[in-house]
Amino acid sequence: MLKLGIVGCGAIGTEICKAVDEGSIESELVAVYDRNKEHLSSLQSSLLNTEPVVYELQEMVKHVDLVVESASQNAAYEIVTTALESSCDVMVMSVGAFVDKNFREKVTDIAKQKGCKIYLPSGALVGLDGVKTASCNNIYSVSLTSRKPPESLEGAPYIVENNIDLENLKNETVVFEGSAAEAVKMFPANVNVAATLSLSGIGFDETSVKIIADPGAEKNIHNVTVKGNFGEFTTRVENLPSPTNPKTSYLASLSAIATLKNIVNPLQVGT
Ligand SMILES: NC(=O)C1=CN([C@@H]2O[C@H](COP(=O)(O)OP(=O)(O)OC[C@H]3O[C@@H](n4cnc5c(N)ncnc54)[C@H](O)[C@@H]3O)[C@@H](O)[C@H]2O)C=CC1
Numbered sequence: 051m052l053k054l055g056i057v058g059c060g061a062i063g064t065e066i067c068k069a070v071d072e073g074s075i076e077s078e079l080v081a082v083y084d085r086n087k088e089h090l091s092s093l094q095s096s097l098l099n100t101e102p103v104v105y106e107l108q109e110m111v112k113h114v115d116l117v118v119e120s121a122s123q124n125a126a127y128e129i130v131t132t133a134l135e136s137s138c139d140v141m142v143m144s145v146g147a148f149v150d151k152n153f154r155e156k157v158t159d160i161a162k163q164k165g166c167k168i169y170l171p172s173g174a175l176v177g178l179d180g181v182k183t184a185s186c187n188n189i190y191s192v193s194l195t196s197r198k199p200p201e202s203l204e205g206a207p208y209i210v211e212n213n214i215d216l217e218n219l220k221n222e223t224v225v226f227e228g229s230a231a232e233a234v235k236m237f238p239a240n241v242n243v244a245a246t247l248s249l250s251g252i253g254f255d256e257t258s259v260k261i262i263a264d265p266g267a268e269k270n271i272h273n274v275t276v277k278g279n280f281g282e283f284t285t286r287v288e289n290l291p292s293p294t295n296p297k298t299s300y301l302a303s304l305s306a307i308a309t310l311k312n313i314v315n316p317l318q319v320g321t
């Protein structure tokens with residue numbers, strides 16, 4: 051059985067733990083960690099069949115096969131490096147961390163040396179199978195338009211630095227237009243999807259991102275358009291927010307669960 055350790059027990063981490071607890075992922079939930087003790091205890095009391103040990107990262111990696119990062123972009127650097135150096139596989143939700151080329155190259159090298167894998171789930175996006183397939187030949191352009199309720203963008207560095215008054219927005223407003231490289235740095239908790247899209251396709255500088263704050267939006271809506279030698283396609287997903295974190299679409303938690311199921315399943319379906 052795959053032994054799992056989860057760092058970050060918020061919206062996504064909790065859903066993963068519940069899925070293991072209910073037996074829907076063939077794995078053993080060995081250890082959990084969150085710097086917020088309340089999140090840890092509410093997680094522990096929600097589990098019916100499993101009693102994971104609370105281990106900090108350095109101890110966790112001695113007891114598990116795979117570490118799940120579901121904490122934050124800032125935390126991801128240490129979690130990924132420590133897991134791989136200890137010969138653990140790692141699954142990363144804060145994919146924006148991979149915009150840093152040095153980090154990307156360093157952890158890919160460690161993974162190769164140790165014979166480990168780094169899994170990046172498709173998260174809140176749909177259509178990455180098509181982007182990966184299309185990128186086996188020439189892609190001309192990849193664009194992402196994300197439409198979100200204004201409050202879900204509160205606190206993002208771009209919003210703070212540009213003094214954008216989200217509270218008093220009356221109409222839908224394009225708050226950001228630029229490269230995925232800039233978007234994931236400026237909206238670290240909002241467009242990790244732009245990082246996953248960039249890594250599936252033509253890169254961070256070449257992928258264009260538009261973020262719309264829409265006071266009328268109740269869902270997180272992501273449209274992806276890809277053009278290339280294969281033709282072109284557009285995908286659109288209208289995501290319901292997670293019950294405990296409106297910034298995070300519920301589909302992102304399901305995608306983490308689907309990735310773990312895929313890891314343990316001998317039958318591999320899809321791109
Ligand atoms: N790849 C994708 O498509 C998506 C990625 N995300 C990202 O996934 C990550 C997790 O998302 P959620 O579960 O919604 O966030 P959340 O805010 O609900 O939970 C994060 C948890 O991690 C804990 N945490 C933060 N830093 C930590 C550290 N250094 N050590 C230990 N615990 C720490 C927090 O206390 C919190 O309990 C975030 O970075 C988020 O931006 C979210 C949605 C989609």
Ligand SMILES: O=C([O-])CC(=O)C(=O)O
Nearest residue numbers: 174240241242243270299
């Ligand atoms: O959950 C979403 O819709 C997207 C998101 O927060 C992210 O990519 O970081």
